[in-house]
Amino acid sequence: MIQSLRTWLVSFLLVPLSAQTVTVTLTPSRDATLYEDPNGALANGGGQYVFVGQNSAGLRRRTLVAFDIASVVPDKARIVFAELTMAITRTSATAPMDLDIHPVLADWGEGATVAGGGEGGGGPAQNGDATWLHRAFPATPWNTAGGDFGPISGRFPAPTTGNVVFATTTSLIGDVQSWRDHPNLNFGWLIKSDENLVNSARRIDSRENGTVANRPLLRVTYLPPGSALSVGLGCMTSAGTPFVNTVQGQVVRGQIGAMIWNGGIPGGLIAPLLSEGISPSPIDVAPGCTFWLRLGNFPSLGFRVLDQHGDYAEAFQVPPGAALFGGTFAMQTVMIDFAQPLGFALSNAYMVCIG
DSSP: OHHHHHHHHHHHSOOBOOBOOEEEEEOOSEEEEEEOOTTOOEEOTTSSEEEEEEOTTOOEEEEEEEOOGGGTSOTTOEEEEEEEEEEEEEESOOSOEEEEEEEBOSOOOOOOOOOSTTSTTOEEOOTTOOOSSEEETTTEEOSSTTOOBOSOOEEEEEOSSEEEEEOOOHHHHHHHHHHHHOGGGOOOEEEEOOSOSTTOOEEEEOTTOSOGGGSOEEEEEEEOTTEEEEESOOOBOTTSSBOEEEEEEOOSTTOEEEEEEESOOTTOEEEEEEESSEEEEEEEEETTEEEEEOSSOOOBOOOEEOOTTSOEEEEEEOOOOGGGTTOEEEEEEEEEOTTSTTSEEEEEEEEEEOO
């Protein structure tokens, strides 16, 4: 009966869902430097550079940068990858340092000031500039000198010169997702060092820099509503086959689809696990065997028993409710396999965004 159901599903339903992600690359919509100054009178929003670290006098510099996510990522899409790259082109420092990236909690102005010389000292602030004391000079202050920002979203090594890459993390993905879902609260990131090392300042090419290739870039990959993404490979079972999960049909409200498992051991017991998403830092439980779900509580869809071929198929219908549009979940299945050294095998993972 199970085998006949599987055959019917494979032949009758729509083709399997494949990796349906979209990748976009953005340059900043605005960027600026906060120059430590007791009067909050220095800025450089229109300059070719932004700065981070401490100068030779121990004065701090922090970078602000923002991207217009909502202009390129559709509503209800799910962000699965976010990586920021910036080009460090000058420093007096001789040692690498780490840079921290934080979401900004209040709106700020880029301003038009262009500092003189190498721009490292800033220039006289004009109306609308972000400064050490102001979100918008001269009348709109930060709540805290040096900018209002949230908890750290990541810490990344910065070379003396060359690209600094703020690689994807769960927090970075969360920042970008929040900006897609709430564009009115998209105030970008603040980037700073630990600010304990004098003469550590880095010069970073800004969005206005004449070398286009050096301008900051944010690469974002998203899953549109109605799509599914298969991640990773199934672990090898004691039968010598990879344990594979496939989603067929449509993940669209009111539509019928199917979940199919192949490559398991005959009569094997399986338990699909659910999570809110795929982890950017998956856990390798053994060579060639990876746990992809985000850490947290993992509700199970219950147990199933594979047929004599090590397969199983199950139809599903996505409920029609409008509230489900854009809802996401990730699924990975564990199979009991006592003859395998781990005692179990994992399938590939799926992330689904309901259309």
